[in-house]
Amino acid sequence: MARAFTPLAVLAMLLFAIAPFYVASAPDEQTMGLIQRVFYYHVPSAMLLFLSAFVCGIGSAVFLFKRSAAADRVAVAAGELAVAFGLIVLITGPMWARKAWGVWWQWDARLTSSLLLWMMFVAYLLVRRYGGPGSEKLSAAMAIFGMANVPFVYVSVNFWRTIHPNTNVVMTLGSGMRGPFWFCAASFLLLYVLLLTLRRRLEEQRASVEQLYLALDD
Amino acid sequence: MKRRVMTIVGVMLMTAGSLVGVAQQPPAGQAPGDFLPVSSLPAVEQLPAAPLMIGAYAVVWVVLLVYVWSIWRRMKKVEGELADLRSRLQSR
């Protein structure tokens, strides 16, 4: 895994270098025109927000029930990435909305639920930082409940009336758009895996520091 | 470890650079003022879309770069501590 890091990073670099050109070659969307191209970065980031929520939740569950410190390290990395990609989604979304719908924000189901999901993982990080000793377990509980909220987020748009594009959009993309979209999605996913590995490594180093402090005290 | 962080930073900067290159090309036949307002919100001003779109892409890069930088900063601190502790252990 460690050996593969640099070649994969180079690959990610190539993918991201090509992505904007690929996106520019996609056909214009009928009603929204240029601004719709935000979609190619907004939607993969949203997918990664949800993926992070799941990874953090599952890691936290494994940490709580199997007492695995490694799982907790993956969980905190995924938690930070959820906040980072959620921030991207919540900033690019309103920028897209301002042009396409005329308003920065709409209190419909999908937007509200995404905001809530993001806030849950901000709360996750807050508890870890300010909860004092033993806060890993507290934040793990928060992540599990946060993860349980994800299906609700995804399904909510189908239960309530909303001006947010229906979840079927991705599956029914025109052929010209499908290529750039999945390309961007793949590039983002690769970047995500690399960032997760990096962040997890940081946690491992911190754990080593703690062990060394203990060894020093002996 | 530091090398990995630098590689990721390299990825970001390269793609940011190529994005700037793409943005120089005029968008495919789309004049900024040509959008029809959404029919249910007639009071919308005619905003040019390009700044918003470029801004959105810029936000993506900024957030990711800041995050990678914050990992790098913390990594430096931890590695400093590790080196310090190891030398203290050895000198015992």
Place this chain on the structure above:
Amino acid sequence: MTQFLRVAWIVMRKDLTVEVRSREILYTTVFFAASCVLVFAFALVREGRPMEDAAAGILWIAIAFAGTLALGRTFERERQTETLRALMLAPSDRPAIYVGKLLGILLLLGVVELVLVPMVALLFNAPFGASLGWLIALLAGGTLGFVSVGTLFAAMLVRARSRDVLLPVLLYPITIPIIIAGVRGTVALLQAVPDEPMARFWAALLVFFDVVFVTLALWTFEPLMTE
């Protein structure tokens, strides 16, 4: 199973006995909830008439705030008398302790709501009496969901730093969907012609939430409370 229920019953009875003797949490929570309603009334009333649907929103906000307060106080009392550790040391099913505390706080909030609902109905001319059954269903479902998550978080925060501020920080994002469902359902009931199918939909959603959250809480209580 009966052992489980017995333990839960004993824990609940203990809480209620302590509360009945001092009535501290009950009085302060009821008064706090009433003040909340008044604050929101002054904020949201225009020209002597409340904004549309304000009554439903104010009711549920008051329940959420009062609930957070009650949860914090209940476990603060346990912490000060160090009875939580004694409870944990007891040779019984840990989740049974959780259920016992949950039932106690649920009853407390139920009494608070008994005071709140008539008060809101009076102050805002809200026709709650028209479909009282559905209102009770919504309140029961919503309060159970809120308290189930709240009891878990309050219990696990007992030994944490910054526990006072962390409880709302953790609780509100998770329970906002419950509040949304409760408010929307109540609004449906307060229409000129009560929209009962809508209220039934929201009540069903609340039941779904309750099942998910109570199950999750029962499942995670044990590993969370052990060192």
